[in-house]
Amino acid sequence: MQRQVALIKQSLFDQGYLDEQFMELEELQDDANPNFVEEVATLYFKDSARLINNIEQALERGSFDFNRLDNYMHQFKGSSTSIGASKVKTECTMFREYCRAGNAEGCLRTFKQLKKEHATLRKKLEQYFQLARQAGPKEIARRPK
């Protein structure tokens, strides 16, 4: 089972869902804080759900307040960077470029893609954390004592 966990993690990196920042987070785990990364991920998905909701409402209103949208996306990009959510981060960057260009259609398209990447990452990480917990603490990278 531990091999399975390792394989899932490796594929998340290989496919570009996660970057080195995720490993930096794992480095901060130890015996006293074995679930740190999962805790951060939980906070991230809760917070990003709120941001997605705000952006959705702003887009539904029809009038494109690019400043406001860019603001939301700045926050979204920030937390995605902190957790190592590489693909989501890329979509955030593209969305912001469309905001700056005042391109409403580009924003809508990118937002759709962003939500897709976000949902995919959420599912994969949930699976990873669940398996990791079942496999036991050995599989989670630890800081050397």
Add this chain to the structure above:
Amino acid sequence: MAEVMRPEKLDMSNETSSLGSPELLHVLAVDDSIVDRKFIERLLRVSSCKVTVVDSPTRALQYLGLDGNHSSVGFKDLKINMIMTDYSMPGMTGYELMKKIKESAAFREIPVVIMSSENILPRIDRCLEEGAEDFLLKPVKLADVKRLRDSLMKADERACKNIMHKRELQANDIYSQLKRVNI
């Protein structure tokens, strides 16, 4: 005639002041992102620092006693060794927060580190010119935090040694005077 004892080398190991003591460094972290707050808190804890985290510049000013309710004097007994603040926050930037801290008598000597996800050179220059101890690009690395902690500890150690040296000089001075008077 009483014998005047040569002053012994001062032993500071039981010194109760914050300088050179085994007390943990206390860092105040300010960030409006809940994910980044969790992250910086962990980085600081792993680096053996005591951490207080707040979610806005307003709360930071309240914590420091600089929010106007305490006449901008600040809480003098509050022991803070460093302040780390995000740059982009609603209401007030980290730069503006730093300026307010630098204006206060109680906290102007406290090193302020600014963190930002955006690599904007004029912004970095402005912050450093205004007196920021350092400007870190997010995501902050553990190595950055450890480096800051080490330099804080060295500064503390230097200040402690200066005080010890001063006291030794004073003690030697008194000894010499007493000898001259031949008590």
